[in-house]
Amino acid sequence: MPTPTNKNASGAPSATNSAHSTDYSNVPATRVLRQFRVVVNAVKVHFRQVEKETGIGGAQVWALSVIDAQPHIGMNDLAQAMDVHQSTASNLVKALIKQELIVAEKDLVDRRSVRLSILPKGKKILKTAPAPFTGVLPDALSSLDTRTLNRLEKDLGKLIEALHADEGAANTPLADL
Numbered sequence: 001m002p003t004p005t006n007k008n009a010s011g012a013p014s015a016t017n018s019a020h021s022t023d024y025s026n027v028p029a030t031r032v033l034r035q036f037r038v039v040v041n042a043v044k045v046h047f048r049q050v051e052k053e054t055g056i057g058g059a060q061v062w063a064l065s066v067i068d069a070q071p072h073i074g075m076n077d078l079a080q081a082m083d084v085h086q087s088t089a090s091n092l093v094k095a096l097i098k099q100e101l102i103v104a105e106k107d108l109v110d111r112r113s114v115r116l117s118i119l120p121k122g123k124k125i126l127k128t129a130p131a132p133f134t135g136v137l138p139d140a141l142s143s144l145d146t147r148t149l150n151r152l153e154k155d156l157g158k159l160i161e162a163l164h165a166d167e168g169a170a171n172t173p174l175a176d177l
Helices: 028-054 058-069 075-082 086-098 120-128 136-142 146-163 167-171
Strands: 102-106 114-118
Touching: 028 058, 028 120, 028 136, 058 075, 058 086, 058 114, 058 120, 075 086, 075 114, 086 102, 114 120
Parallel strands: none
Antiparallel strands: 102 114
């Protein structure tokens, strides 16, 4: 007869178990942890592939794709399209300008604003970049139905609360994590 297992509040076996080996593979927390590992690994594999094939990071490829799709886009609009902080978009743009992948030109009406345009070298990189440009996780999430997304949002909210996580990271591109 198996030895009873002590469990903590989350239902996972506790460390106070006897010397007997415990099979953790069927514990809900372990199964969910494995699912997170699969998700994180898929994201990392995609971004490594993007960088290998293009020579630039995934967030830069995404920014390039937005600029290509919306010629003369402004910095604030780029930040909004990528759902990132304006300073993050600015840093991405600086790197793309330095690599001569885009150009920033002063707006003719509002001289404080710039308009971004992709250069031929940037277009060439986009042709070699593996899709989706936004990354595999945003692409997969956009394919889910509203009911599933609402449930995920609620459940991940509980997880974020339990982690006491900094919600300021919400606007950091996954490629930069």
